[in-house]
Amino acid sequence: MTKQVPSVSVNYAANGSSTKSNELGMREMQEGAYEKRGEQYLLIKSPPASGKSRALMFIALDKLYNQGLRQAIVVVPEKSIGSSFNDEPLSKYGFWADWTVQPRWNLCNAPGGDDGKVGAVGKFLASDDKVLVCTHATFRFAVDKFGIEAFDDRLIAVDEFHHVSANPDNKLGTHLGALVARDKVHLVAMTGSYFRGDAEAVLSPEDEAKFDTFTYTYYQQLNGYKYLKTLDIGYFFYSGSYADDLLKVLDPTEKTILHIPNVNSRESTKDKHREVEHIIDALGDWQGADPITGFQLVKTPEERVLRIADLVDDEPAKRDKVSNALKDPAHKNNRDHVDIIIALGMAKEGFDWIWCEHALTVGYRASLTEIVQIIGRATRDAEGKMRARFTNLIAEPDAAAEAVTEAVNDTLKAIAASLLMEQVLAPRFNFTPKTVKSGPVEGFDYGEGGYDPNKENVGFDEASGQFQIEIKGLVEPKSKEAKRICQEDLNEVITAFVQDKTTIERGLFDEELVPEELTQVRMGKIVGARFPELDAEDQEAVRQHAVAALNLTQKAKEIALSNCDDTETTGNTALIDGVRKFAMDVRELDIDLIDRINPFGEAYSILAKTMSEESLRQVQAVISAKKVQLSPDEARDLAKRAVKFKQERGRLPSITSPDPWEKKMAEGVAYLARMKQEAANG
DSSP: OEEEEEEEEEEOOOOSTTTOBOTTSOBHHHHHHHTTTTOSEEEEEOOTTSOHHHHHHHHHHHHHHTSOOOEEEEEESSGGGGGGGSOBOGGGGTOSSOBOOOGGGBTTSSOSOHHHHHHHHHHHHTSSOOEEEEEHHHHHHHHHHHOGGGGTTEEEEESSGGGOOSSTTOHHHHHHHHHHHHTOSEEEEEESOOSOTTOOOSSOHHHHTTOEEEEOOHHHHHHTOSSOOEEEEEEEEEOSOHHHHGGGTOOTTSOEEEEOOOTTSTTOOSOHHHHHHHHHHHHOEEEEEOTTTOOEEEEOTTSOEEEEEEOOOOOHHHHHHHHHHHHOGGGTTOTTSOSEEEESSOSOTTOOOTTOOEEEEESOOSOHHHHHHHHHHHOOOOTTOOEEEEEEEEEOOOTTSTTHHHHHHHHHHHHHHHHHHHHHHSOEEEEEEOOTTOOOOTTOBOOTTOOOTTSOOEEEETTTTEEEEEEBTOOOOOSHHHHHHHHHOHHHHHHHHHTOHHHHHHHHHOTTOOHHIIIIIIHHHHHHHHOTTSOHHHHHHHHHHHHHHHHHHHHHHHHHHHTTTOTTSOHHHHHHHHHHHHHHHSSOOBHHHHHTSOTTHHHHHHHHHHSOHHHHHHHHHHHHTTOOOOOHHHHHHHHHHHHHHHHHHSSOOOTTOSSHHHHHHHHHHHHHHHHHHHHHTO
């Protein structure tokens, strides 16, 4: 039996702004990125399908012809993405130059391994030609062979930048760090999801501080589409074999990319070919394969013939035929070319099928980045496509199975991914402290009655997709870096928080939890570890902003789901109205109140509605068996907060207080005193 987790459904204005071009042929996102073309180090964060490749072309041409750089080297993670940087007649649309890559310098199209291609990089560096395109691997080997000095006075543009990591074992990250330290190149880094799945930092803090960031959000992109108005995120639990329950979530009338599980995963039957056969059989009667495209033809009970692309087949000739048919430019705008694509490890990053309405993924994906990339397959704008959805089909933990602990881990990770996607798709939050000097910000709508100087206000600007929210007692960031983090990187902080296993386990299943243990202590620890260069006040500002963004989205979701029977309150208005309603329903929107919300409360209530009682008990039992004891670090953090409490109240927290957070701080002080006493006693 398959059970649906209530999805977040986000509606957008579809005002066409993100797809309109200016007189230079630039879309809204490209124009914004081009305004920063003078920066030596530029990081472009923008969703899949927003036009990053062309934005780079505009910037690179300006750097080559107006900023004195000798050459541009475009570095992509895999050969297939190299086609995104093929020749473009930009002057046809109003720009002052065309983008051209000599065929010999697009190494993604060249035959042979990296050895020959590394030699080609050397020849390019010695030539007068302007642009080279190669893979991350070729670039790494070229830097090893020629040294970083060989790349002086050139633009290095790194696509899908989240593949880079500050970890010393990440060769590309090490090379980029050395290039930044030498300071003789320009770097443009582009990514659709700056957070990595493994919670590693992409750049070291000191290198990251040198980059100027241009961010274009999912909300801005989807709000500015012409056709696509609604995006749904859904989670489903199933028991037994996923193939038996698949048609409960797969609608054959929707254009679908189905990602079946990796053969090593728990969800896999270990026979991927049989899984594909089972899926095809469930959809209807097989009619054979199309001789030209290799697509499987299946007649449904309604007498419709589905065209199914099987990218799971290992036979190279068959798979290449299907893959080439999918890439055929003659059919790019043909909605009827294919109906369903079944993939395993393919059709993710850089895969472009504008008609995809449903990205259906079986089994948890280890990387949050991968989930964002998969969702990006469905968020293309196409005529007549008004709705798109992402569905994650997850195996419910089976109380009888030995692998229950692994199943629990997958469930927790899926919830983390869900929380993060809700954050990514929400409008952007700008928080300001409520003071006597506070006033309305131009362009923001403050709802019925307008701005109220006597209380905390929530304003929304639909054009830019931004909230302006006043919070009493909010700490403002002081340093330039802390301000940048609060403006640009809150989702990265939230990612680290929701991926922290202890945090999510306790948030969901610890009945004795005091929410401030997560929102103040755990989040404080994560911010401190991630941004050690910030002083204590700036770390606290970042912590407060991240908790506010996460908890306001969760409260808005709670209100939206409770109103899901109300047809007037749907989609994006539900999220926006939810934030406003929460702000109106409380006496004061202050930071203490926000810290008192358990960020995982709504996720737990969804789990409780959708999992069988036996499975939920099993999950709770696995997590309860690992009761968390107070660590010296946490006790020190609680003691610091106890000092702050004393400054505000004139007394230390009481261990007999009815307020659970005050009691917890007092326990931290007592724990430290005990440790000190034990140390003194030897």
